[in-house]
Amino acid sequence: MTATTDAYAARYFETGTLEDIPSGHFIDGAEYPSVEGGMMEIADPGLGRVFTAVSAGDAADVDRAVRSAAWAFDEWRRMPAFQRGRILGAMATKIRENRDLLAVLEVLNVGKTLAEATAKVETAARTFEYYAGVCDKLQGDSLPIGFEQIGFSMLEPVGVVAQIIPWNYPMSTFARGVAPALAAGCCVVAKPAETTPHTALIFARLLVEAGLPPGVCNVVLGEGASVGAALSAHPDVAHVTFTGSPVTGTRVMQAAADHFASVTMELGGKSPVIALADCDIAKTADGVIGAIFENAGQICSAGSRLVVERAIHADLVAAVVDRARAITVGHGLRGNRMGAINSRRQMDRILEFIDTARAGGDRILCGGEAVADPKGGDGWFVAPTVIDDLPPDSPCVQEEIFGPVLSVQVVDGPADALRAANGTRYGLMAGIYTRDVSAALAIARDLKCGQVTINDYWGGGVEVPFGGVGHSGFGREKGLVALLSYLRTKSIVARVPASLS
Structure with a gap:
């Protein structure tokens, strides 16, 4: 049973902080400081003052996280799909059990109201719940290529994927990218925005508590110019999902293009x-x-x-x-x-x-x-x-x-x-x-x-695909179509005799 949001709020206004909130990168199932020891302050927008500090990473921390994900990928992709689904379903339960702490931290990181933050806790839980039900339903097709050939396609996870998460909706954006990636059998390195790190760290910890093998989901903290750029450019990252401004999105695409990684871009809007x-x-x-x-x-x-x-x-x-x-x-x-x-x-x-x-x-x-x-x-x-x-x-x-x-x-x-x-x-x-x-x-x-x-x-x-056109980006998140970013199709053809003699 978690503390109530009222208790968390009272403690925060009394002490100016919250105890036992995570502060280090989450890599290979555990919390670590930055390789170079860097730290960055986190401010509460509602009071306009710093209330804690977290690790500030760089390319070395990114490389450590990507190597951890690459190592874990073989185990995760081989895990029976229904077992992956059980883990994602357990994650939805874990999120709901930690609703109060997650909501309060979202308020302190982003500045939004408690009602808005609490609603987004449920959105995140529902997202993991939705993709939990998809894991064992990803299947290929039979291909009609003639009597003397048997052809079929199969879906494979693309590998290690990066999730670059914005500051305005840290929980729901984490969930809408990470959940389908895990459902597809990919491993993840997530980079939350530098001002809103805490819920991503807690989500990564809760995923391990839900049964996710260490290394399958990692979180690296830091600024975009250091961590985000290094993650986009890492040669072992197969796909980058980015949410942010068109200017930064262009840089991410350019970095990913150098090693032919695919990208999903959810950029600005003027709706x-x-x-x-x-x-x-x-x-x-x-x-x-x-x-x-x-x-x-x-x-x-x-x-x-x-x-x-x-x-x-x-x-x-x-x-x-x-x-x-x-x-x-x-x-x-x-x-x-x-x-x-x-x-x-x-x-x-x-x-x-x-x-x-x-x-x-x-x-x-x-x-x-x-x-x-x-x-x-x-x-x-x-x-x-x-x-x-x-x-x-x-x-x-x-x-x-x-x-x-x-x-x-x-x-x-x-x-x-x-x-x-x-x-x-x-x-x-x-x-x-x-x-x-x-x-x-x-x-x-x-x-x-x-x-x-x-x-x-x-x-x-979560059932409705989301994404833009023009300067709002391309690719789709949410819904079943979101899985396509994290899967590739392999075709297999075998020749068989016309008859058995």
Whole structure:
């Protein structure tokens, strides 16, 4: 039985830290310091101060982890598939048993609210549960090549895979990459973002407790320029799954190309929420609020653009602004509806976008400034912000702000809405709100993005493939299609006699 989140929160605010949280790399089933002894400080975004430190690795630590994974690969790929499934299923149970600690650490690492973090614990558990059921159902095909030949294909794991995990959703992104990789029979070296290391370390430990052989899943801590670059370039890494910015994604692809590793890229987004004139105003406003202000807007697939028909523009935007102003902002362990920005650097970047819009004469209807937690601390917070009636070339329309900023675009009719929605270089996700199912499906068909939801922006789950087009990347995570990144097809053909004499 774990301590309650209230007990963890009380202990944290009393002592300024939490005891017995992991701090070293997790390699070959155990925790290790960096080869060179490097350390890096970890800050709580909600208080704006350091609360612990962890190991800071480099290429030597990466090499140690990759060699451990390569050594473990032969055992793991030979393990009966149903046994792999049992281990992943046990992992789902372990995650749920440690829900409170994982949720609190996610708040302290990321800055999100406890409610958001707790929901992501369940998302991670459900992801391992889903792929546990897939392990013994991966099979090839028979090939119709003639009476005197027998042909078939078989699926094989690609080998050691790298998972480069972003700071905004450490738990769920770890699970959606690691779980299908393990289900396919691959071994993993994961690199969490430098600001959010703790839940990845705990997940790796829990996997071993669930029965995973040592070395099958390793975690190396450190900055992207050292650990991420070394991992992408390592010649024994067969595949890299990366979530992050397009700029860094380009570097990862270039490094992987040198040794012909395949890649999955989940990059930025500037996703539209399309509101047609016949939509339910109240439900659409609720959907818009959730799409942009969850996790303080720090989501690749956030609905950061409201594309609204002119006939309902005033009413819908008024409803959104009323809801935005009612959102309480503060530390994620204090019961607020919106938490912190992950770093001071990110907060400054968000405010720069807002200041540029203000200087250009754009109408900021609410928010537009940094705010403080009324209960104290020097945390990094930006008020929920709505900027109205922006032109298509506005930086707030074209660029990923990655914060609680909603950019409103006014359009004249569904065709104009489609043009506006497709009017950026990104193509990750889109939402449509309308009572006209035919119109929604026609727009969904023609949207240039990887996922579309109708009348429920965050609809779906682990079963639904996720990924983008254009500058939002390529490849798919979640669902059965995610397994294709971690499997290769081998074809086998045998000649047989036409008859037995």
